Amino acid sequence: MQVKDKTVVVTGAATGIGRALAMAFARAGARGVAIADLNAAGAATVAAEVQAAVPDCAVFGQAVDVADASAVQALTDEATRRFGQVDVFCSNAGIILRKGLDASAEEWQRIWDINVMAHIHAAKAVLPQMLERGDGYFVNTVSAAGLLSQIGSAPYAVTKHAAIGFAEWLSITYGDRGIKVSCICPQGVQTNMLFGEKGERKGFLQEGSVTPEHVADATLAGMADERFLILPHPEVLEYYRRKGQDYDRWLRGMRRLHEKVMQEFGGIAM
Template identity: 50%
Template sequence: MAADAPLRAVVTGAAGGIGAALAAKLVAEGASVVATDRDESGLAAIADRLGTYAVPADAATAYGVERVIEEATAHLGEIDAYFANAGVIGGAGLETPDEVWAQTLDVNVMAHVRAARLLMPAWVERGHGRFVVTASAAGLLSMIGAAPYSVSKHAAVAFAEWLSITYGDKGIVVQALCPQGVQTAMLDQAGELRDLLSAQGALTPEAVAELVWEAMQDDRFLILPHAQVAEFYRRRASDTDAWLRGMRRLQAGFDQLKEQNT
């Protein structure tokens, strides 16, 4: 891609939250954007407001991913950057049924795998491309009370790492966005976890999108909107047992809070 050519991007989960903010930031920076979401009415509203090209689809399914990439390629000519942003919380603990685990893994992990499978061959041939995964601080640190979310977000980060290792020397930039609390519908749906996720300050989606754009200028792998996550991540790696003890104390506090609310 020529240095002065406009970016051609796809954003999944773009009907609201971080996805809508990413689409807005990209448009503001001169990019041509294809926005997709399974929420057709929300997506249409974003497309009307931003002038993006809308592709209603479920980007967690093989068919949905194929449709998004086919329509985006037809509309844009080529895809330069893919923002794999769609995500779900998905259940709580061991009582979570298998079908919820499967759905969570489909949305939070396999959507990335299916998109990368279709995009990488052409990107490698062209010698450039950018794949940005919206994971979570939970993918680096875990999240109490949310086993499927924690496991799937760890897997999302691991897949992004694998992509970077495998394709990073072939012109492909891979980045993993790992925020803590963000003021989105997902945070509102987190129930008793909402206050915990917001303890370090819940950022606006627009603030997160600004930080993603900044990170795109230096191609850093980890995009950490909450600066304290880097220090927590270091502590986890340097003394895992101490970190786990700290997390168990956090779990005990959360259990106490749940008892008070029942």
């Protein structure tokens, strides 16, 4: 798919990857971009930035809690009202919880609602109109953690695996009816999630990290080829192959990495 003349919804768009995606879609010729985020002021700011950069693109910002199915439906309805239809739904919002078995049931539920259920809410909201047209695209920001794992965060590793699983099911079930699905699976990206809001965090994924703009460029290229896996870090594919070729060997290597991260970074892998 080429983004030119398409309409796009991007969640988690007030900062980081989401902001870069919104700007990249507009610059690639999208005729409409909806910029959604829990941070209403941030969504409005990015919407103004995108509009200033690409005056011909119809842009609006909207507050949305992606964990709330009714809020995601309202976002879809507003984008459809303004643009006529939603061609691409970029489900980008996500959080990390740097805990293991010490995470509470409430914390598990919160990250599950954002990292997994948000993708499901998006599909329920926009899939009917896409199926009616026989065309549509879901672009879900996941993580290399969904293919590999996440040192220092059981909730992140588990929810990102689940997000990949849902995207696979979506593609299998609806791919022959014109529905395209891509998962963006980067390693370290230079955002607040990686460095902390004040740049105070240190982690091994910072080495080799890429900018949000790099991720956005890789996403446009992946969408043009309609690839399921979009890998801003190409080496992730080799790591994934090694995992499949010899799972036990891969696990031993990950245990060594876990020990190194615990010693050097206090368990913060990102």
